[in-house]
Amino acid sequence: MKRIAIVDYHAGNLASVRKAFEHLGHETVITEDPDLVRRSRRLVVPGVGNFAATRHLTDTGLRDAIGEALKEGGLFLGICVGMQWMFEASTEAPGVPGLEAFHGRVEKFPSGVKSPHVGWNQIEVVAPSRLLAGVPSGAFVYYTHSYRVPVMDATVATTEYGPPFTGAVERGNLFGVQFHPEKSSQAGLRMLDNFAMLEHAA
C-alpha cells in the first residue's frame, strides 16, 4: 500500500504536507487513529511549533503505534519538529520523550546566530541518501526553527547556520528533515516523491 498516513497530533497545520503529496499524485490520509497508524506502511509526522506538542503522540498511544509500524518495516518521514521527535529529547521541552529512533538531543542554536533560523538556506549532501536522490548539494530548502540537531552519524545533509547542523537524517526506513520539503519548491517535491516511491528496505 502506497497510501501515506500523515499523523495528526494537533500541532499546527497539515494541509501543506497533504497537498504536496496529492499534487505529486500520491494518496494520503490524515489520521490520529493508532490502529490505522499501526497498519500503515508509510508514515509522515510533520510538525511546527514546540517540541512539547509531541507529548500528545505519547499520551494517545500514537508513539507506540508508530514504533510497531516501524518494527513491521514501515517507512517513516519526520518533518521539522517531526524530525526532532525522532531523537531522544529536546532541551526545548525537557522530560518529553522522543521516538528514540536516533541517539542524540535537540538543542537551541548557539548564541551568536540569530534565532529563529527562518528562510531559504542550502543543504550539503554528506552521505548517500535515498530520500535526497536527485537533489544535489547546494539545493535551497525552506527552514523555520529555533532548535536543531548537531551533526551526527546518521546525518545525510547539513546546513550552515553558525556551525553546520543536521538538515536531514536517514537510516534504513527512517528519514527526517529539519526543513520543510512541502515548502521547498522543486527540490522539496522531489524528496517527497522519493519518499512516496521508496521500496521498503529489507
Add this chain to the structure above:
Amino acid sequence: MLTKRIIACLDCTRGRVVKGVQFLNLRDAGDPAELAAAHAEGGADEIVMLDISATHEGRGTLVGTVRRTARVLFVPFTVGGGIRTLKDAAAIFDAGADKITINSAAVADPKLITEIAERFGSQAVVVAIDAKRSDQARGDAEVYVSGGHKPTGRLLLDWAREAESRGAGEILFTSMDRDGTRAGFDCELTLAVEQVVSIPVIASGGAGSVEHFIEVFRRGHADAALAASIFHFGIHSIGDLKRHVQDAGIAMRWPV
C-alpha cells in the same frame, strides 16, 4: 548561507488581484492562483496575499481563493486581511496557507497573537505593522490600523517588541511614508525594528529600484523585502532582481 528573501505581494479584492503585477503570457492577469504560481516559478521566495477589501461578505471568497492558490504553490504562502479571530485564522490555514498576517486585530486584541501562535506555532504568525513618522516620534513612528486610516498612539518599536513577546514569528513593517512612492524602503526604521526584535523583519513600502532592495538588506538589515509591483523597476523578472542583488554580494536563492 541563509539567503535574504524577496516576497511578492498580491493585493486582492473579491478574489481578484487588483494592482501591481504585470505578467506576460497569462491567460488571466487578475487571477491570484495563476499569478502566485507565476511569481513562484519566476523566483519569488514567498507569496503574500492580502485581502484589501476584507469585508464580511468577502471572507468566503478569500478562503476559496487561498485554497485554489495553495494547491499550486510550494513556497511559503502568507495570507492576511480581515483576520480577526482564531477561527478566521484556522479557516485560512485549513485552506492551505502557511502563515497568516494580522494587523488591526492584533492591535485591538494583542492576545490574538498568542492564541494563534499557541495553536499553529509562532512561525505561522506574521504581525504586520503600518507606521508613519511624526515629529513627536523621532527615530520611531506611530502605528496606524484599518488600512492606514486610524492612528493608534502606539509607537512602532514598542509594538514590535510586544508582538514578539506575545508570540509573533515575524514582523512585516510597512513604512506609510514610503508606501507607493517608489522612493526606497525606510532603511533607518527597518534597522530600528531589526534591532529591537530577534525574529525576522520583512521590509515593505517604497520599493522602486533594484538599488532599494540592496540598500534595505545592507543598511536596513531586513531579512526579507516585500513588493507588489516588481515589474515597474525596469527589470523583467524577479530573477533579474535577484541576480542584481546577488551581484552586489547579498546571498539570494538564485538560481532557484
